[in-house]
Structure formats: C-alpha cells, structure tokens
Amino acid sequence: MTAVPSPASIDAVARSSGRPNRVQGDDRWVLAVDVGCQRLSAGLVSASGQMVVRDRVTTPTRGVWSALERLVRRVVAARSAEHDRIGWCGVTCEGPIEEPAGRVSPLSMPALQGFELRQRISELTDIDAVLETRGNGRAMAERWFGGHDPDDADHMIVVIASESVDGGVIVDGQVVHGRTGNAGNLAHVLVELDDGLACLCGGSGCLMPYVSTRALEAEINRPLRRAPASIRERTGVMLGRAIATAASSFDSRLALIGGATVAGLGPELTEVVARETAQRAKLSHLQDLRVDTVALGPEGPLLGAAVSALSRARR
Ligand SMILES: [Zn+2]
Structure with a gap:
C-alpha cells in the first residue's frame, strides 16, 4: 500500500485545460479499479486527478475476483478520515466488455469470461460503478490530464x-x-x-x-x-x-x-x-x-478508471 503525494502538476493541467469541470471542487473521491491481465490496481482519486491511496497485486491465473475483492476492500479501508467520502466508482477492464449488461470477457483472461464485473463491484462498494475498456479509460485520462x-x-x-x-x-x-x-x-x-x-x-x-x-x-x-x-x-x-x-x-x-x-x-x-x-x-x-x-506513466490506468466515472458524473 502506498500513500501518494499530491501531484501538483496534474492539478495544474486539469485547471489549465480550458474545459469546465462540473465536479471540480467536489470533495468526494473516486474509487478507481483497473483490471488487467498482468495487474489488478485500485486507488482513491480526487476530481482533479490527485491520487491519495493506491495498491496493486499481480493478476492470478485463477481466483481473479477473490483477489480483486480483497484489493478493493484494502483500499477502501486504508482511506483516512480526510478522504472518507467516496462519491463515484470507475472500473476499467481489458476488452471486450459488454455494455449495457456490465459483463466482461477479456481476451487474455480466461477466468473472467462473461463475468458480471460492474454488478459485482457495485454490490461490493454500494456505489453504482461505471465500466469502460482500459483503452477508453486511457484515452480519456490523456484527454483530461495528459497536458496535450x-x-x-x-x-x-x-x-x-x-x-x-x-x-x-x-x-x-x-x-x-x-x-x-x-x-x-x-x-x-x-x-x-x-x-x-x-x-x-x-x-x-x-x-x-x-x-x-x-x-x-x-x-x-x-x-x-x-x-x-x-x-x-x-x-x-x-x-x-x-x-x-x-x-x-x-x-x-x-x-x-x-x-x-x-x-x-x-x-x-x-x-x-x-x-x-x-x-x-x-x-x-x-x-x-x-x-x-503517451504523457501519463504508471498512474495512467487508475486515472483512466477515475475519469471513466467522473466523465459520466459531469454530464
Ligand atoms: Zn484479432
């Protein structure tokens, strides 16, 4: 588990992007979850892209959901009193996904074929989760926070x-x-x-x-x-x-x-x-x-999951 210092540069980019952000200034946090064939990641991200908690594990061959469930519980439990208001949950997963059903069938993860990922995460967190492909999440993260x-x-x-x-x-x-x-x-x-x-x-x-x-x-x-x-x-x-x-x-x-x-x-x-x-x-x-x-480094996947939720929140 790592506590991540406030990335001032990301805040600055969000402010200078020239695009109104209706969730800017909201003090609630996004629970961001990213499901890849190599790593499962979860973190808490602010509306301006600040990441305060993040954790990750190697994706197991079997028992992927159990590992993801434990990871998400750990991240939620690790939040401080200052960051205790979680308003949104964004989930990105290797494709293909199946919306609006909320199912995933990632090509390189046989254990998750037809898995109802959005519903399971929503039940686990008690928040209506937003599901996107990892690629769409990364594209939105570059658009919002890449400084292009x-x-x-x-x-x-x-x-x-x-x-x-x-x-x-x-x-x-x-x-x-x-x-x-x-x-x-x-x-x-x-x-x-x-x-x-x-x-x-x-x-x-x-x-x-x-x-x-x-x-x-x-x-x-x-x-x-x-x-x-x-x-x-x-x-x-x-x-x-x-x-x-x-x-x-x-x-x-x-x-x-x-x-x-x-x-x-x-x-x-x-x-x-x-x-x-x-x-x-x-x-x-x-x-x-x-x-x-791409401009974003290792933080890209979780920022992608966070932006997936925030982009729906500001519609
Ligand atoms: Zn092909």
Whole structure:
C-alpha cells in the first residue's frame, strides 16, 4: 500500500485545460479499479486527478475476483478520515466488455469470461460503478490530464501495446463508445492480409500479434529490449498502418502510443510509426496528423478508471 503525494502538476493541467469541470471542487473521491491481465490496481482519486491511496497485486491465473475483492476492500479501508467520502466508482477492464449488461470477457483472461464485473463491484462498494475498456479509460485520462493541446487531444487516437493491446478514440472531445462499449480499440484492425500472424481473437493478420509484448517475446525468444532492428521496424510499420487507417476514418489530429512494447523498443519505434503513418495518411485532412508517446506513466490506468466515472458524473 502506498500513500501518494499530491501531484501538483496534474492539478495544474486539469485547471489549465480550458474545459469546465462540473465536479471540480467536489470533495468526494473516486474509487478507481483497473483490471488487467498482468495487474489488478485500485486507488482513491480526487476530481482533479490527485491520487491519495493506491495498491496493486499481480493478476492470478485463477481466483481473479477473490483477489480483486480483497484489493478493493484494502483500499477502501486504508482511506483516512480526510478522504472518507467516496462519491463515484470507475472500473476499467481489458476488452471486450459488454455494455449495457456490465459483463466482461477479456481476451487474455480466461477466468473472467462473461463475468458480471460492474454488478459485482457495485454490490461490493454500494456505489453504482461505471465500466469502460482500459483503452477508453486511457484515452480519456490523456484527454483530461495528459497536458496535450486541446485542439489535438479532442481528435485523438490512443494505442496501448503491452501484454494485451488496448486503445480508444476521442472524436470532437468525446470518447467513442459504440454499441457495446468496445469502439476505438485498434487491436484487431487488419494490418497484414497475406499469411498474417494468428491472433488470440481467432483471426489472423490483426495488429495485436504484431505489437503485443507477450506475442513479440514469444516470437523472438528474448526480452523485447534485445529485439533485432527488423522486429522494431515491423512493429512500427504495423502500428503506422493501423493508425493511418483509423485516422482517415475518425479525422484525427494526434495519435498517442504507449505501453511496455513502446517502452521496450525505445524512441526509434516512435520514429518508425510516425514515418509509416505519414507515408500512408496522404489525404488533405490528415496533413497535421502527429504521432507521439503517451504523457501519463504508471498512474495512467487508475486515472483512466477515475475519469471513466467522473466523465459520466459531469454530464
Ligand atoms: Zn484479432
């Protein structure tokens, strides 16, 4: 359990974003919960992004709900008298999710297929929880707290390539949800039509097997930081193909990439992605399209869960 000092920079970004925040000044806290195939995280976050308590555990192969239940109880119990008013609960989970039913079936977590995550968290906390994909949460967190130029961040694609591949799309300042809450993730955009690599979804040629840390390390049989240049080049090309495809459809101005794969392959990867994106995005409305890395670090997933709840609260 760690008590986190007030991140003054995040408060400053929220204030300077130029967007009215109707929950700003509310002294209630958000219980933020993030469910990933590697880690389960929970924390208490203020309406301005200040995180006072956070805790996490390695995601077990079995008994995921029991581990998550214990984690959430610990975080709630650890709050001080000063932070005892919890007003909202936001939950993000690796997709696919199924809204409005509140179920999740994360691709890399067999133990949670068809699990009624939103209802179980709501019952546990006695708060109506909001459920989003991790990718949509991350996109909203970058939009609110990333410090990006609002003219760019209002028209933005976010791709997080780690063990799983998540992402979200912001159009006209709003995250795109779609019919079941899964819109915006580029993980299963087709990037290779001839002899494409097999994907966990059952298809082949999707972006995911070309950029997932787990898939890449299995393919090269060594840690990603020791990947050959050819793998870095291929990863960047595939990300560029997916981003150019999505940007032309969503009229995007900024594409952010992040996650363990991006960190492991270094800044040269971003250069390859930017080059490939520019080569493929030739339309006049894409001339200002820019590729960069995400601004938020390890706090990103929990901020994403918190913003998921706060963005509904201010409607
Ligand atoms: Zn796929």
